[in-house]
Amino acid sequence: xxxxxxxxxxxxxxxxxxxxxxxxxxxxxxxxxxxxxxxxxxxxxxxxxxxxxxxxxxxxxxxxxxxxxxxxxxxxxxxxxxxxxxxxxxxxxxxxxxxxxxxxxxxxxxxxxxxxxxxxxxxxxxxxxxx
Amino acid sequence: xxxxxxxxxxxxxxxxxxxxxxxxxxxxxxxxxxxxxxxxxxxxxxxxxxxxxxxxxxxxxxxxxxxxxxxxxxxxxxxxxxxxxxxxxxxxxxxxxxxxxxxxxxxxxxxxxxxxxxxxxxxxxxxxxxxxxxxxxxxxxxxxxxxxxxxxxxxxxxxxxxxxxxxxxxxxxxxxxxxxxxxxxxxxxxxxxxxxxxxxxxxxxxxxxxxxxxxxxxxxxxxxxxxxxxxxxxxxxxxxxxxxxxxxxxxxxxxxxxxxxxxxxxxxxxxxxxxxxxxxxxxxxxxxxxxxxxx
Numbered sequence: 001x002x003x004x005x006x007x008x009x010x011x012x013x014x015x016x017x018x019x020x021x022x023x024x025x026x027x028x029x030x031x032x033x034x035x036x037x038x039x040x041x042x043x044x045x046x047x048x049x050x051x052x053x054x055x056x057x058x059x060x061x062x063x064x065x066x067x068x069x070x071x072x073x074x075x076x077x078x079x080x081x082x083x084x085x086x087x088x089x090x091x092x093x094x095x096x097x098x099x100x101x102x103x104x105x106x107x108x109x110x111x112x113x114x115x116x117x118x119x120x121x122x123x124x125x126x127x128x129x130x131x
Numbered sequence: 132x133x134x135x136x137x138x139x140x141x142x143x144x145x146x147x148x149x150x151x152x153x154x155x156x157x158x159x160x161x162x163x164x165x166x167x168x169x170x171x172x173x174x175x176x177x178x179x180x181x182x183x184x185x186x187x188x189x190x191x192x193x194x195x196x197x198x199x200x201x202x203x204x205x206x207x208x209x210x211x212x213x214x215x216x217x218x219x220x221x222x223x224x225x226x227x228x229x230x231x232x233x234x235x236x237x238x239x240x241x242x243x244x245x246x247x248x249x250x251x252x253x254x255x256x257x258x259x260x261x262x263x264x265x266x267x268x269x270x271x272x273x274x275x276x277x278x279x280x281x282x283x284x285x286x287x288x289x290x291x292x293x294x295x296x297x298x299x300x301x302x303x304x305x306x307x308x309x310x311x312x313x314x315x316x317x318x319x320x321x322x323x324x325x326x327x328x329x330x331x332x333x334x335x336x337x338x339x340x341x342x343x344x345x346x347x348x349x350x351x352x353x354x355x356x357x358x359x360x361x362x363x364x365x366x367x368x369x370x371x372x373x374x375x376x377x378x379x380x381x382x383x384x385x386x387x388x389x390x391x392x393x394x395x396x397x398x399x400x401x402x403x404x405x406x407x408x409x410x411x412x413x414x415x416x417x418x419x420x421x422x423x424x425x426x
Contacts, residue, residue: 011176011177012173013172028347029347040345041347042183042186042187044347044353067360078176080274
């Protein structure tokens, strides 16, 4: 299968760099999957699982925020926050998700709702990336 | 002439000070290396963010968004990055002077977002309102710090409390050259975007438009989401740069102090030896005079 150059960078480190066959992640407009020769596009990330299909196998990560520059033969993910599954504390994610659900159920003011929703999305992304 | 004992005491005090400055120099050398390595690692990210933002701005030049056009008569906000500790030569005062000597800013139209205790204290003395103090961020800057500050800034910007945002920090050009820098963050100045963000000393070229880029969501929406990320990354970049500059400045200051101490010790040793010789001469004279008197 044809591959393209995938780099995932954060402000603090180069998270991943290499050839990939396909990547899949959530954007503000919905989930997208990218193969080689995609139309050039810049999209904004919304929290979810980053799924990478590499020639040597598949990899997952929890991707929380940032944006992605898609070119025909390369994809650059500028992640503000991203974690490998082994960097995630499952119990912490579970309890954070629980807390966020309670807060949503209790209904605070608007700002609180936004925050609680964002926290819940992050928790779900973390938990899903472990599966 | 000071007594031998006084000189000896003074000399040992200078010696212990020298030990401290030498140790501080070593510590800041190590910290400088670490900060430099960190700046190196994040360069790629900034480069990519910068390219994306310029390409959006080039496309969306006509978008009428407050982030681009400004307006409003709120205050000017300055994100001021200094250090929490002193003993770094002119490091802090140079950044502070950059603002106090600028006629555009006075204590009635400016509010300070302080990162670093030294800057905060200086502007408190001047009577400027300090909006918030993020001083712990400078110790170990992480990207989250940039995000937190940006969130506060944009909240105030959208409420109309502030209408212009500046960033004052020390740009770490290389180990010996640190440049106090004032940067306008918002409204985004299209011409000012044309600058040197990767720190190689050459103004960056605008990326050549390789292929027509699409944005999803649409340009305007994308801009609203990307500009905060752009600002966070600039603030984080400034934090790292300032941290490197702080340690560089401290290293130099402590190196000078160590050299000065060495000079003082030499001088005091000379005085001490002279005093010792003087004392021996006096004693000899006394003994000889005594012997003469007896015989």
